[in-house]
Amino acid sequence: METALAGLVAAFFATSIYLLLSRHLIRVLIGVAILGNAVNLLLFTSGRLTREVPAFIGLDEMVPAPGVANALPQALILTAIVISFSFFAFLLVLGYRAYQELGTDDTNGMRIAEPRSEPPPPMGY
Amino acid sequence: MTSETHDWIFLAAAAPFLAALVAPVLHRLLGARAGWVLALVPFAIFLQFASLVPLVAAGGTATAAADWLPAYGVRLSYFIDGLSLVFALLISGIGTLIVVYAGGYLAGHPQLGRFFSFILMFMGAMLGLVIADNLIALFIYWELTSITSFLLIGFDHSRAASRRAALQALLVTGGGGLALMAGVLLIASVTGTKEMSEVLASGDVLRNSLLYVPILLLVLGGAFTKSAQFPFHFWLPNAMEAPTPVSAYLHSATMVKAGVYLLMRLQPVLGDTVLWMTILPLFGAVTLLVGTLLAVRQTDLKLMLAYTTVASLGLLVLLTGTSSEKAIEGAVLYLFAHSLFKGALFMVAGIIDHEAGTRDVTKLGGLRKLMPITFAAALVGAISMAGLPVMIGFVAKEVLYEGLLGSSIWLLAAAVAGNALMLVIGFAVALKPFLGPEVHTPKHAHEGPPALWLGPVVLGLVGLASALAVGTTGSLLLGPMAAAVFGGPVESDLHLIPTYISAPLLLSILTVILGVGAFLALDRLRDLVARALKVIGWGPDRGFDQVVSVIVRFSAVLTRSIQGGRLEVYMTVTLALVALTLLLPMGLTGTWPAMPAMPEPTFYEAGVILIALLGLAAVVAARTRLTAIVSLGIQGFAVALIFMLFGAPDLSFTQFMVETLSVVILTLAMTRLNLAERDHRPSSQRLLDGTIAITCGAGFGLILLAVTQQAFDRRLTDFFDAYSRTIAHGRNVVNVIIVDFRGLDTLGEIAVVMITGLAILAVVRLSGRRRVPVVPEPEQVVASRHSRGAETVR
Numbered sequence: 018m019e020t021a022l023a024g025l026v027a028a029f030f031a032t033s034i035y036l037l038l039s040r041h042l043i044r045v046l047i048g049v050a051i052l053g054n055a056v057n058l059l060l061f062t063s064g065r066l067t068r069e070v071p072a073f074i075g076l077d078e079m080v081p082a083p084g085v086a087n088a089l090p091q092a093l094i095l096t097a098i099v100i101s102f103s104f105f106a107f108l109l110v111l112g113y114r115a116y117q118e119l120g121t122d123d124t125n126g127m128r129i130a131e132p133r134s135e136p137p138p139p140m141g142y
Numbered sequence: 143m144t145s146e147t148h149d150w151i152f153l154a155a156a157a158p159f160l161a162a163l164v165a166p167v168l169h170r171l172l173g174a175r176a177g178w179v180l181a182l183v184p185f186a187i188f189l190q191f192a193s194l195v196p197l198v199a200a201g202g203t204a205t206a207a208a209d210w211l212p213a214y215g216v217r218l219s220y221f222i223d224g225l226s227l228v229f230a231l232l233i234s235g236i237g238t239l240i241v242v243y244a245g246g247y248l249a250g251h252p253q254l255g256r257f258f259s260f261i262l263m264f265m266g267a268m269l270g271l272v273i274a275d276n277l278i279a280l281f282i283y284w285e286l287t288s289i290t291s292f293l294l295i296g297f298d299h300s301r302a303a304s305r306r307a308a309l310q311a312l313l314v315t316g317g318g319g320l321a322l323m324a325g326v327l328l329i330a331s332v333t334g335t336k337e338m339s340e341v342l343a344s345g346d347v348l349r350n351s352l353l354y355v356p357i358l359l360l361v362l363g364g365a366f367t368k369s370a371q372f373p374f375h376f377w378l379p380n381a382m383e384a385p386t387p388v389s390a391y392l393h394s395a396t397m398v399k400a401g402v403y404l405l406m407r408l409q410p411v412l413g414d415t416v417l418w419m420t421i422l423p424l425f426g427a428v429t430l431l432v433g434t435l436l437a438v439r440q441t442d443l444k445l446m447l448a449y450t451t452v453a454s455l456g457l458l459v460l461l462t463g464t465s466s467e468k469a470i471e472g473a474v475l476y477l478f479a480h481s482l483f484k485g486a487l488f489m490v491a492g493i494i495d496h497e498a499g500t501r502d503v504t505k506l507g508g509l510r511k512l513m514p515i516t517f518a519a520a521l522v523g524a525i526s527m528a529g530l531p532v533m534i535g536f537v538a539k540e541v542l543y544e545g546l547l548g549s550s551i552w553l554l555a556a557a558v559a560g561n562a563l564m565l566v567i568g569f570a571v572a573l574k575p576f577l578g579p580e581v582h583t584p585k586h587a588h589e590g591p592p593a594l595w596l597g598p599v600v601l602g603l604v605g606l607a608s609a610l611a612v613g614t615t616g617s618l619l620l621g622p623m624a625a626a627v628f629g630g631p632v633e634s635d636l637h638l639i640p641t642y643i644s645a646p647l648l649l650s651i652l653t654v655i656l657g658v659g660a661f662l663a664l665d666r667l668r669d670l671v672a673r674a675l676k677v678i679g680w681g682p683d684r685g686f687d688q689v690v691s692v693i694v695r696f697s698a699v700l701t702r703s704i705q706g707g708r709l710e711v712y713m714t715v716t717l718a719l720v721a722l723t724l725l726l727p728m729g730l731t732g733t734w735p736a737m738p739a740m741p742e743p744t745f746y747e748a749g750v751i752l753i754a755l756l757g758l759a760a761v762v763a764a765r766t767r768l769t770a771i772v773s774l775g776i777q778g779f780a781v782a783l784i785f786m787l788f789g790a791p792d793l794s795f796t797q798f799m800v801e802t803l804s805v806v807i808l809t810l811a812m813t814r815l816n817l818a819e820r821d822h823r824p825s826s827q828r829l830l831d832g833t834i835a836i837t838c839g840a841g842f843g844l845i846l847l848a849v850t851q852q853a854f855d856r857r858l859t860d861f862f863d864a865y866s867r868t869i870a871h872g873r874n875v876v877n878v879i880i881v882d883f884r885g886l887d888t889l890g891e892i893a894v895v896m897i898t899g900l901a902i903l904a905v906v907r908l909s910g911r912r913r914v915p916v917v918p919e920p921e922q923v924v925a926s927r928h929s930r931g932a933e934t935v936r
Contacts, residue, residue, distance in 0.1 A: 018742070019738075019846075020740075023843045028758055035762060038834065039831075040709070054777065054781045061793075062850065065850065067789050069787065069789055070789045071789045072863070072876055081866075085789065086789030088876045091876045095792060098796050099800070100891060102800045102803070104898070107898045107905075124709035125710070132707070137695075140694060142302050142306035
């Protein structure tokens with residue numbers, strides 16, 4: 018089953034990177050969102066897959082029954098989901114404000130930091 | 143040879159830096175009088191070093207050492223022999239006078255505290271340089287002198303000339319410093335030690351090494367730039383932009399002699415070869431002549447002195463380069479004499495500038511009655527500089543002529559010509575402003591305060607006393623110094639008054655005749671040099687500007703080509719490299735994952751994977767942004783379902799929540815904006831981007847496949863499974879990990895979310911505030927209308 022998910026992870030990464038390479042802000046943003054899912058799935062799969070049995074401990078037991086899902090990657094991913102969501106939200110607001118200020122969503126048009134016709138550096142001392 | 147350990151050397155080496163720390167505070171408390179207090183520090187250092195004189199005169203050395211970076215064999219070690227001791231005494235002694243002088247010269251300057259701080263830091267660096275035993279420490283002190291010199295030359299940083307001079311000095315001496323570093327490392331690798339004292343004891347190892355030529359050239363690169371040898375001499379006169387105390391201290395008595403110090407220090411192990419005895423005298427002689435001729439050209443007192451400093455440094459290099467006993471004794475004597483008279487004359491130039499308002503020699507005259515003490519000090523300095531009896535300069539000149547008698551006639555001729563011109567400049571500085579009729583000067587001239595004339599007077603007296611007691615000076619100070627430079631015992635027999643008519647005496651008389659003749663024809667000589675320079679038209683100083691301009695242009699072009707400002711280019715390069723990084727190692731080592739067995743998904747699993755793929759395809763193919771956003775939701779929910787199917791309900795719930803929120807926020811934000819609906823990439827661009835994307839995706843997929851084909855290490859999972867309930871008392875292992883085992887991690891996560899929230903708030907709020915002046919808020923418009931209405935009514 019890991020093989021199938023490896024293929025899916027490849028598709029997630031490819032889609033996300035294709036969108037990241039676009040010049041349009043909204044596509045880049047969507048690319049970032051998908052990138053988060055791609056990484057989470059990568060982590061999840063590398064911790065091996067277990068069908069349908071969550072890592073719970075029975076009421077009368079002290080350790081989980083053998084064959085439950087791997088809890089560690091789940092804990093890591095839980096953190097990662099939340100972090101990537103806040104990252105995404107911040108990027109979204111940044112993009113939104115950039116669009117308001119600059120009037121374009123084309124990254125080639127956003128040249129405040131690196132202006133197209135930068136004056137030559139001063140030659141004095 | 144006795145060697146004593148004195149731990150106070152550490153304190154002496156650190157004291158100037160400590161004083162530099164308190165200097166600004168002291169200046170705030172005491173004003174310009176802080177100079178008198180701060181001068182106690184170098185004075186105490188001077189006295190301490192003076193206590194070593196008997197030990198060193200008897201042929202002993204003083205050392206102190208502590209581990210610094212033992213892993214790299216770097217020790218903070220000091221080692222004081224005759225050479226180091228004389229330098230240390232000059233640095234701390236003249237330093238004392240300079241600190242006092244600076245207090246008088248810059249009295250009332252708002253940044254005098256900073257100046258004290260800089261000059262004390264420089265003093266510490268210079269002192270460390272001459273007493274350092276460890277080569278790495280020596281190099282660090284060397285660079286520190288360059289940096290502090292940069293700060294001091296650029297002290298008056300509001301003037302462009304100052305900034306240029308500071309940068310020029312830093313680039314020239316710093317570049318030489320790099321060469322020196324390479325040379326020092328080569329020396330360390332050839333001799334197998336990083337301690338100078340052990341290098342000096344290594345005998346012929348360096349001379350016989352295959353690396354001798356590169357070592358020598360690299361060391362000379364450092365020494366020649368620091369000591370302003372032609373063609374690197376140009377930074378030194380420019381450094382006269384610094385306040386006069388700096389010129390008197392750094393650019394005559396101490397720092398510029400660091401290069402000479404290095405050459406003298408290494409003379410026993412690098413010297414006495416054909417290469418050494420060719421390069422050094424050649425560059426030294428050229429520098430001597432160029433320096434004196436350019437000095438004649440100047441009318442500014444400081445510049446005249448600066449060019450003669452260049453010339454004197456050339457003379458010292460010339461003498462050191464002969465590797466002969468007598469010439470080295472002459473070099474040592476001349477170095478000592480030069481520090482005294484040049485420091486004094488610079489201070490005199492500063493006093494004249496300070497009290498009369500100009501230092502242009504053509505605009506000065508008749509100051510002898512107004513400034514008698516300064517005049518006397520200037521005269522004493524000039525006599526020493528001219529090499530006339532009864533000053534130490536005279537003894538130095540006699541000995542150096544004697545030393546050069548055995549060598550080439552050209553060197554002797556250069557020395558005589560240089561000394562004659564030095565006499566001219568010395569008397570031009572000491573006589574022209576003081577003799578003749580009184581001239582109207584920009585300021586009403588009068589004698590300076592004691593803080594100003596103390597320095598030149600003391601230095602003049604020392605020059606006189608050391609000449610009168612020349613036997614003692616020789617045996618206590620200069621003999622041991624010459625022995626350290628020569629690398630063996632030096633027979634010292636110094637007399638103030640020549641006992642018989644010798645060849646050096648005749649040469650001295652010739653020098654004086656030539657000098658007096660040139661002095662009388664100074665104006666004509668000046669015109670001649672000026673015309674010659676006009677014909678040449680180009681000098682290394684202009685060359686420096688050209689080099690800097692080429693560097694700036696080149697870096698601008700380079701920056702523009704590498705950082706064109708197009709995000710897509712940056713992203714393409716970065717991601718193409720990611721693809722390479724993922725695939726290249728597997729390709730090179732041939733560790734591709736094995737062919738996997740066909741997966742056997744259940745009906746649900748196959749369905750969910752298919753939904754995810756559909757979602758992804760829809761995002762890429764979407765024609766409107768709304769479709770794209772909704773498709774984004776599809777793949778997100780598919781991921782949530784995958785988590786659900788593989789035993790991760792917590793992940794699944796979180797994912798559902800987050801995806802929903804993402805879609806909602808994205809829709810809210812993006813539908814408000816007039817964004818381009820479609821992907822406008824041309825098909826060639828799509829092809830390239832698609833290739834990169836698919837390669838990256840394949841890379842990640844293959845790596846994941848390779849990972850899952852390895853044996854699984856369950857140790858961490860077993861740990862959490864075993865202790866989740868037994869010690870943390872929770873039955874949901876994932877939750878226990880989050881809130882208990884990795885609780886601190888979760889705290890960090892919460893902090894990140896909170897900070898992001900604040901940042902978002904700030905970004906949104908910022909817009910409102912910045913908008914105000916451009917588009918007035920409705921209330922403001924109303925308010926302004928009201929007031930305007932009120933005015934019309936009134």
